[in-house]
Amino acid sequence: MRISELADATGVSIPTLKYYLREGLLHPGRSQGPTRADYDDAHVERVRLVRTLIDVGRLSIDRVREVVTALDLPPESRHLLLGTAHDVLRQPSGGPPPDGVIARITALGLPDCAGSPASTQLAQALSAAERAGWPISDATLTSWYAAMTRVADADVVPELAAMSPADALHHAIIGNVLTDPVVIALRRVAQEALSAQRFEARDS
Amino acid sequence: MRISELADATGVSIPTLKYYLREGLLHPGRSQGPTRADYDDAHVERVRLVRTLIDVGRLSIDRVREVVTALDLPPESRHLLLGTAHDVLRQPSGGPPPDGVIARITALGLPDCAGSPASTQLAQALSAAERAGWPISDATLTSWYAAMTRVADADVVPELAAMSPADALHHAIIGNVLTDPVVIALRRVAQEALSAQRFEARDS
Secondary structure, three states: OOHHHHHHHHOOOHHHHHHHHHHOOOOOOEEOOOOOEEOOHHHHHHHHHHHHHHHOOOOOHHHHHHHHHHHHOOOOOHHHHHHHHHHHHOOOOOOOOOHHHHHHHHHOOOOOOOOOHHHHHHHHHHHHHHHOOOOOOHHHHHHHHHHHHHHHHOOOOHHHHHOOHHHHHHHHHHHHHHHHHHHHHHHHHHHHHHHHHHHHHHHO | OOHHHHHHHHOOOHHHHHHHHHHOOOOOOEEOOOOOEEOOHHHHHHHHHHHHHHHOOOOOHHHHHHHHHHHHOOOOOHHHHHHHHHHHHOOOOOOOOOHHHHHHHHHOOOOOOOOOHHHHHHHHHHHHHHHOOOOOOHHHHHHHHHHHHHHHHOOOOHHHHHOOHHHHHHHHHHHHHHHHHHHHHHHHHHHHHHHHHHHHHHHO
């Protein structure tokens, strides 16, 4: 299909598609002469992925480029693959977390995973909260980890084992980008329900 | 204190402080003449809040302005107060969610809360995932809600009842901004641990 048809199929304007091509978020079409290129279903799928990462995941253009680069050259191991997914989804943050936080994660029995993207992300989030005057107790952290294990149980599905590395990576990235907002919204709904239970009788 | 001392106390540069003053994120100091104003501890605290909302919460300047406006005029009811906190933390999203999604939330026994910010956020997140080709089953949603109730149990603390409305609102906003990243990071760590359990033996 022509670029105008790719625009129709995806709902993304031609100037934006040209921007994605220039920025390396979208692979070039097959050249059909100096001013024409041919696009296919893989381009449609890639444009949809880029839109989801930008609109829902609020990833920067640089992060989206990292995602598509990883998708084009996925690691072979299922487990390394998840590390790659976690790494591209991680908000860039200032410097390595202090040793004390990592020791605390390990002491709690949370998997340290030897500096994996996930454990680094956790250590950085804990440090940021503590620096801002909001320390999180060991009891809360342990309880939250149990809760998030229940959430993750629906994420790490057996079907992943049968997927190609590129498909499994796509699944892990898109699954997290699309469902993190659902998980956070459920936290808010649960806060509201508990607040109603605990405080509403006194207020009214 | 002078603006230079406020800069020293908060680690935020004078031009940035002046920008916060112009944008209404920081209330003016007490005037001490045409080119001098006096700042106090409330300004230090407010600047720290603004930094946390921008750096950790990645809120836009407009959203930060909404937060500080709400903090200066908090609702009296503990329960409405949480709605205000949820409303300012919500990512602006395109239009109201379709009725079908709201009916589904209600059918699952999740509190609908008559269009509260939290339930609107959930409906929008579910719609966005579905539109992007990632429907979430009722079983997963119910299981995730149970998990997030466990997370929220540590959020809705009895101490809130004894706080002033402004302090309780501050607590709800800052608590969510600082700990959402911890909760999401714990999800990644749990995914990694489950992935190692379920897939690592086959890979190596």
